[in-house]
Amino acid sequence: MNWLRLQMRAGLRAARQMVRQPFNTLLAALVVGIAAALPATGYMLLGNLQRLAGTVSAAPEISVFMQPGASADVVKDSEKKIRALAKEGRVELISRDAALKRFRDNDALAEILDALPDNPFADAFVVRLKDADAERLEALRADLAKLPEVEHVQLDSDWAKRLDALIALGRQALSMLAGVLGLGLVAVTFNTIRLQLLTQRDEIEVSRLLGATDAWIRRPFHWFGALQGLLGGALAGLLTLVATRMLAQPMSELAGLYSLEFVLRPLAVLDWAVLLALCALLGWLGASASVRRHLSRIA
Amino acid sequence: MIRFEQVTKRYPGGHTALDRVDIDIARGEMVVVTGHSGAGKSTLLKLLAVLERPTEGQVLVGGENVSALKRAALPYWRRSIGLIMQDQRLLFDRSAFDNVMLPLAISSHPPREATKRVSAALERVGLAGRDKAMPVELSGGEQQRLTIARAIVNRPQILLADEPTAHLDDAYARDIADLFRSFNEAGVTVLLTTHDGGLFERYAPRRLSLAHGKLQ
Numbered sequence: 001m002n003w004l005r006l007q008m009r010a011g012l013r014a015a016r017q018m019v020r021q022p023f024n025t026l027l028a029a030l031v032v033g034i035a036a037a038l039p040a041t042g043y044m045l046l047g048n049l050q051r052l053a054g055t056v057s058a059a060p061e062i063s064v065f066m067q068p069g070a071s072a073d074v075v076k077d078s079e080k081k082i083r084a085l086a087k088e089g090r091v092e093l094i095s096r097d098a099a100l101k102r103f104r105d106n107d108a109l110a111e112i113l114d115a116l117p118d119n120p121f122a123d124a125f126v127v128r129l130k131d132a133d134a135e136r137l138e139a140l141r142a143d144l145a146k147l148p149e150v151e152h153v154q155l156d157s158d159w160a161k162r163l164d165a166l167i168a169l170g171r172q173a174l175s176m177l178a179g180v181l182g183l184g185l186v187a188v189t190f191n192t193i194r195l196q197l198l199t200q201r202d203e204i205e206v207s208r209l210l211g212a213t214d215a216w217i218r219r220p221f222h223w224f225g226a227l228q229g230l231l232g233g234a235l236a237g238l239l240t241l242v243a244t245r246m247l248a249q250p251m252s253e254l255a256g257l258y259s260l261e262f263v264l265r266p267l268a269v270l271d272w273a274v275l276l277a278l279c280a281l282l283g284w285l286g287a288s289a290s291v292r293r294h295l296s297r298i299a
Numbered sequence: 300m301i302r303f304e305q306v307t308k309r310y311p312g313g314h315t316a317l318d319r320v321d322i323d324i325a326r327g328e329m330v331v332v333t334g335h336s337g338a339g340k341s342t343l344l345k346l347l348a349v350l351e352r353p354t355e356g357q358v359l360v361g362g363e364n365v366s367a368l369k370r371a372a373l374p375y376w377r378r379s380i381g382l383i384m385q386d387q388r389l390l391f392d393r394s395a396f397d398n399v400m401l402p403l404a405i406s407s408h409p410p411r412e413a414t415k416r417v418s419a420a421l422e423r424v425g426l427a428g429r430d431k432a433m434p435v436e437l438s439g440g441e442q443q444r445l446t447i448a449r450a451i452v453n454r455p456q457i458l459l460a461d462e463p464t465a466h467l468d469d470a471y472a473r474d475i476a477d478l479f480r481s482f483n484e485a486g487v488t489v490l491l492t493t494h495d496g497g498l499f500e501r502y503a504p505r506r507l508s509l510a511h512g513k514l515q
Binding site for chain 1: 408
């Protein structure tokens with residue numbers, strides 16, 4: 001209880017010190033905020049991208065093209081075999097006539113198709129598998145390719161794999177960025193506290209003469225660092241929120257071009273809590289290191 | 300209560316501030332240490348407050364060798380004494396009230412009781428009603444009173460004052476001397492240094508004279 005009271009008083013002293021120097025406080029918090037906003041925004045974007053990748057790659061497609069000129073009976077027979085092989089999936093036949101009609105709807109392609117003497121398309125099947133891993137997809141692709149009436153099989157999940165790889169790379173890069181900027185945040189707090197210690201040198205010396213322990217002297221500086229980090233974290237969260245608002249519309253439009261429905265989501269409540277806690281912790285660490293290094297040099 | 304046993308303090312460079320000094324001070328005594336500049340008066344007080352450690356000998360208070368106190372124990376020892384330094388060491392960015400509050404904040408007194416004590420200490424030194432004043436707004440004599448209020452607010456049993464009347468005119472100096480006398484009458488052991496031994500003569504304190512680090 002006594003410990004808690006001491007901490008609360010030290011926290012209040014630190015808060016008062018910050019209020020006494022509003023400009024310096026805001027400036028330091030802004031530096032921390034910008035440093036923390038970069039990885040926070042990156043994290044938010046990656047999270048959204050991963051969600052998008054998850055949505056798209058959740059239903060990978062395998063296109064199975066029959067040999068040109070395959071008869072209706074052969075196609076029907078093949079459909080049975082394909083359904084048997086992809087029993088957990090959904091199989092859709094796209095007849096060569098349906099394919100021709102679909103392409104004719106596109107004005108640019110219609111002219112080209114009109115110039116051709118015959119329907120260039122073959123009958124095809126689209127197999128959609130939900131929750132299938134890459135191994136199962138590859139196995140199914142190989143089995144389908146073995147069917148004698150099949151000309152070509154195409155697995156349409158490669159780009160999703162590439163996206164996943166890009167996300168993994170982005171995550172790695174983001175971790176490195178967060179680490180470097182986290183160190184920067186510690187350094188900023190370290191320097192702020194060093195200046196605070198110099199400014200309050202007289203008070204520290206007098207306090208020691210009057211019986212202050214090192215812990216008593218250190219405590220408000222720790223709080224100062226933590227509060228500065230917290231304030232910086234809150235600013236970082238706000239900056240990320242602004243970025244989300246600004247990017248939401250262009251991202252939706254970009255996704256629309258790929259026939260995807262996509263809404264950019266801001267940081268979740270838990271993410272906010274982690275951001276604030278991390279910034280406060282880094283501030284506390286910077287303050288702690290600074291006080292340890294510089295306090296012994298005073299008095 | 301306070302005993303200096305064969306205390307020698309030699310500073311790096313060879314200057315001997317105190318040379319085999321023996322002093323016994325009883326509880327409730329008022330002792331005035333006089334001597335010229337560099338006689339070792341301030342060193343005597345610093346050794347008692349453990350701002351310095353003796354090169355030889357020991358300083359005992361209530362039978363405990365305070366000069367051997369570990370670093371972690373020093374803050375608690377300093378809280379138990381009232382210390383008035385020659386250069387006052389007031390915080391000029393804090394009000395009179397906050398300056399006097401500092402020792403109580405350090406010793407974690409409950410705010411309500413601390414506020415009462417600060418008001419009482421300010422009243423005791425004649426600064427009632429000046430609690431919001433900044434030190435720079437106070438006269439030299441008032442600043443010295445403020446320093447004394449800060450030293451007594453923890454209700455110490457021992458009060459140490461290094462040249463408390465230096466730089467004050469006669470009237471202010473007499474007021475300050477009266478204050479120390481009143482603390483002593485209340486049972487506080489007072490040990491102070493001064494150039495002007497005559498100022499305290501009328502209270503008939505015990506007088507110690509130092510010259511070149513030796514008791515005369």
